[in-house]
Amino acid sequence: MRTSEIKRRFLAHFEANDHTVVPSAPLPAIEDPNLLFINAGMVQFVPYFLGQQTPPWNRATSVQKCIRTPDIEEVGKTTRHGTFFQMNGNFSFGDYFKEKAIELAWDLVTRSQADGGYGFDEKVLYASVYHDDDEAIKLWKKISGLPDDRIVRLGKKDNYWSMGIPGPCGPCSEILIDRGPEFGADRDWEAGDRYMEFWNLVFMQNLRGEGTNKEDYEILGPLPKKNIDTGMGLERVAYLLQGVNNMYEIDEVKPIIDMASELTGKRYGVESGRSADSAHPDDVRFRVIADHVRTSLMLIGDGVVPSNEGRGYVLRRIMRRAIRSIRLLGFEDRALPELLPVARDCMAPSYPELASDFERISSYAYGEEDAFRTTLRQGTTILDVAVQQTKKSGSDTLAGDRAFELHDTYGFPIDLTLEMAAEQGLKVDQEGFRHLMAEQRRRAKADAQARKTGHADLSHYRKLVDANGPSQWLAYETLRTDSRVLGILVDGRPEPIVRQGAVAELILDKTPFYAESGGQHADAGLITAPGGAAEVIDVQRPIKGLVVHQIRVTDGELAVDEAVTAEVDPEWRLGARQAHSGTHVVHAALREVLGPSALQSGSFNRPGYLRLDFSWRSKLSEATRSEVEEVANRAVRRDLPVAVKYMPLAQAREVGALALFGETYDETVRVVEIGGEWSRELCGGTHVEHSAQIGPVVVTGESSVGAGQRRVEALTGFEAFQYLARERDLVTSLAAEVGAPRGELPDKIAALIQRAKDAEKELASLRAQAIMSSAATHAANAKQVGDVFVAAVLAPDGTNGGDARTLAMEIRGKLPADRPGVAAVAATAGGKASLVVCVNKTGVGRDVSAQALVKAALSGRGGGGAEVAQGGGVPADQAQVLLDTVVSEVGPA
Incomplete structure (x- = not known):
């Protein structure tokens, strides 16, 4: 079965x-x-x-x-x-x-x-x-x-x-x-x-x-x-x-193992004579591949994307374990394009959305594999350097901290470090590595425990609902209600009355205020009573069925069981409706321009402003941004009808209504359509009646918010008009300043910038020539410290790191080649001091190390090799101290 x-x-x-x-x-x-x-x-x-x-x-x-x-x-x-x-x-x-x-x-x-x-x-x-x-x-x-x-x-x-x-x-x-x-x-x-x-x-x-x-x-x-x-x-x-022995042999898992076996040429478990529960390294890897590929499919299907924190980090870890495991089985090409479709075909009979959404799912998975393959290449280079340094020191064991650095900083797996170190005749200090990993886990566990909040005390909210029933929520019907105060909470405790200046939570029997949800900010407005008034600063739903208003009492007092008037600021609501409908329009425009895989993963809107996060792996070009903006404004100009429909969740999915990943929906859902099927989304927000009421849509920014996630920000309505008016005024001012017609402004500014760059290059060249011309003098003035010639030079203020490095190398080249020589240059720029040390070959042969000198001067910081090393980040007034430390480390004069 x-x-x-x-x-x-x-x-x-x-x-x-x-x-x-x-x-x-x-x-x-x-x-x-x-x-x-x-x-x-x-x-x-x-x-x-x-x-x-x-x-x-x-x-x-x-x-x-x-x-x-x-x-x-x-x-x-x-x-x-x-x-x-x-x-x-x-x-x-x-x-x-x-x-x-x-x-x-x-x-x-x-x-x-x-x-x-x-x-x-x-x-x-x-x-x-x-x-x-x-x-x-x-x-x-x-x-x-x-x-x-x-x-x-x-x-x-x-x-x-x-x-x-x-x-x-x-x-x-x-x-x-x-x-x-x-x-x-x-x-x-x-x-x-x-x-x-x-x-x-x-x-x-x-x-x-x-x-x-x-x-x-x-x-x-x-x-x-x-x-x-x-x-x-x-x-x-x-x-x-x-009739099989374990979960790895069922119909939803075993085909993934079979495909991995086909790719690697190796056989799994009972097929090669081992027990079904074998701990043979190859069998472990096959099971890791099968489990982790299936898990990755399900996680990405539910909206999780690879990242360096939280859920995304767990996904990234299991994906990398799967990729690493098939590599250790001998397959070094891209594996997920072969394995993920098999997992999809296994799971789609139970979860058909995996098949219909596979383009999006696979784009994240394949992109993560490509990124990890790059990580493996980079980690291999770093590991090679560590291996060479270990051998040079005469040790046969790679230090645990180096293995941990590879794992923690570069994402390089420990078993791959073990494998590659063994190929070069080295062991790895696994005990040291495990100690550092355990320390990291302890810190992470302590941090997680510190942030754990547990279940909030919702008993007072629950009592209010049990006693009075759900709040009568009328945000879709009206901006004003005559209401009764059912409860007041101050710092989570019930109070009978609240007075001027206090901030409290107010529960009404009915309310016109929109409670923050679906990315839409809560309404603003006033609640007034015969003896007092309060501004509404937030509206939330702490439990299902209850609307809670956070208020600040501005006059008099409010009391439980008192009759009040609750009124939404109409300008606020208008701006909120424009922004929320604008969010749907921008989402539809993105999908029209980029394709159906550009799905919303989150949003926020308040009056006149919206931001929308969506699935996409690369930066949008200026031309693409402009095209999205144009498509959105064409939809506004067409004055598309906006319709709200209620239907069963299954029916909403059948008609193609888009839902936000990770959200839980009731069986009956609210579907908002703009122009029919052009934009059809599950949504509980407030909207305009026709798209023209949104007003202009101006895309103001596009950025990355994580791996495979982009964010578009835009303005709508009057806020968009004000933004465009400011842009107009800015262009007019610039045109007058540079003396060019508005149409020629880009070319004029580009020419001015190029002239400035050319002048900067010329100044930099002259400065570098002046610095380099002093190399011979500095070399001639080198001090003999023991049997080592040391040139310790404080470069002119403002010398950048590249010029300091070049100067140090020039000085080293002019020191006597047959005697140990050290050139140290300290430079200051931007309030910080940096240090470059160069050692000639004779000095390296006498065990003088540029890296050791830099680390001594900078308290262990800095990087490089025996011949050239550099570091910085200390206050500028420490520049001379850095040079003095280098001289003292070389030896007594």
């Missing part, structure tokens, strides 16, 4: 039993500050389990994409774990409990495949329960007919669940399968793979307190509502039903 069919049957089974099918949340864990990625099926339902939000359904089911990366370096060493997996789950929020959960699971697991089940043989199935959960044992016997010897009692470590923090918890019950004696000893529940758990049912019934580990915490009492959270590992069930 294909993995996609296992997924389909799971969702169909629970949908037929009155569960709402909830789409998988995107892999980036946008809503949880403690997570980079979704790592369990229940993560998107956490606010419901914690009581922070009211679930929109009593029963739900999902197949959630998950990623776990606790230690990426361990992936591939066994067949048990990978970074990407899928978790099938069914959830009850205060509806059914133990009996129904066991009944639904057992039915699907044991029902015949012909009748839509999985068809597992009941004779090899077991159930585990928490050791004192007698109720669960009775239910298993009643529903499944399992005898006592196939119901296993396990302790708190294995069969009691919590989120690791105070909150909901409860006993677990697992379905296990006996895979036979070849996988382990009889009745050995703790070790081996014989008794494989593939479905975990969590009976969430209690509240836990603080604790120090997985077992050490107090049970405070029962929850007011009992919940069900289950998880069935899709990959695990796939290899059980497909």
Whole structure:
């Protein structure tokens, strides 16, 4: 049974039993500050389990994409774990409990495949329960007919669940399968793979307190509502039903290994006589390739792009591990163009968007591989230098700090360092390298812990919603409402009244204010009462259904249960509508000019201003920027109709509505169209009625915001007109200043700039000649320090680094060739001093090193070799001290 069919049957089974099918949340864990990625099926339902939000359904089911990366370096060493997996789950929020959960699971697991089940043989199935959960044992016997010897009692470590923090918890019950004696000893529940758990049912019934580990915490009492959270590992069930031994052999993974084998000419695992769980280096590499290529596909598909921080850094690491692994298997050409399409074909039956979006996905993946291949070339050069220096020092071991520098600074993998060092007869100080890596991990962990915020206290917001219902939000209908104050919070605490000068959060029964979302800034305006007034400085939705106004009381006071008038600044709203519609127009213009892969990845707009981040790997030329601007303004001139439609999410996707990667959408979505299909996006913002109301669109900037991400900034409406008027005035002023008609201004300015450059070059040449002409004099005035001639020269103020280097080399060339000679030149420019040291060949032969002298003068900084080295960055008044240090390091006079 294909993995996609296992997924389909799971969702169909629970949908037929009155569960709402909830789409998988995107892999980036946008809503949880403690997570980079979704790592369990229940993560998107956490606010419901914690009581922070009211679930929109009593029963739900999902197949959630998950990623776990606790230690990426361990992936591939066994067949048990990978970074990407899928978790099938069914959830009850205060509806059914133990009996129904066991009944639904057992039915699907044991029902015949012909009748839509999985068809597992009941004779090899077991159930585990928490050791004192007698109720669960009775239910298993009643529903499944399992005898006592196939119901296993396990302790708190294995069969009691919590989120690791105070909150909901409860006993677990697992379905296990006996895979036979070849996988382990009889009745050995703790070790081996014989008794494989593939479905975990969590009976969430209690509240836990603080604790120090997985077992050490107090049970405070029962929850007011009992919940069900289950998880069935899709990959695990796939290899059980497909008759293979592990996740790397299922239909969604093994074809990637097969392609890697074809590319490298090497064979994987059982095909070459090794065990399925072999730790042979080649098998580890094949598994790394398969897992990491699939994971990369899924991450990029959900909007993550390679970068040097956060989620993008994890993606970059796993991509580089895959590329490195196939290189170590002997394939040195571009591998991802061969492997990624195979992963796409494996996963598209379950996730068809991977096929339709493959052009964008592959452009990032292939670009990252090209960049890493360049890194490998650069790292190889640096490693060669390190190897030569190690050999020259007489050591047979490359220092751990050099290996760490290659890894940390240049992204050069340690196993590649080991391999290449061994080819040249060197070992690597792996212990030193591991120590530095451990220090780095400790620092990173401490930093992450310091930044961890945990779940915010939303209880006061929750109470307001429970007591009064959701806020009546009228931002689409009106700019003014007569409202009632439901609550006031100051520093997170409820207050009955708030007075002039105070900043507070105000909750109204109904509001016309737009709450910041979808990249659109919150509305501004006023809230007035008979005895006071306040300006609205921000509007947010801390929990679903509640609109919260941050206010500053400007007059009198406001009180709970008071009647007020809430009014949006109409000019602010007009500018916001123009900017948001302008964002859609610019996005459509980018896609028209650059192609469909130029997809929005983020945006922000406020009245008159917009910025839009989009997927693109290179800088836009001036001509391209102008073309985008022209297409946008042509759309404005055509006065295209702007329409808002509500439809099911599936229908919106069918008609091609664009969604922002990483966002989670409800089943019914709002689609904004400008000119019909020309611009069709999912959007909750406020918009104009016709494109002409946007006014002029002026692109003011384009820049990089990360690997493969560009940003366009633009102005709309009156702000755009003001910008153009300022530009006009500037051009008029410049034309008058240089005495040229406006049309000839570019040529006139270019000629002036060229004249200035020519004069600068001439001055630089004269200055260099003057400096170089002094080389003979400086050489003649060299002091003898021991048996070394040293010329220590303070260059004229303003001498640049290049001229200082040239002068030092000129002086060295004029020192006696048969005697050790050192030329040291210190220069000052821009408030900083720099130092260049050159040593002649006779001096190098006497173990005089330019690099050592520079590092001594600059406290370890600087770089270069034995003959030429340089450094700088110290205050200009230290220039003479640098020279004196060089002289003293050469030896006593």
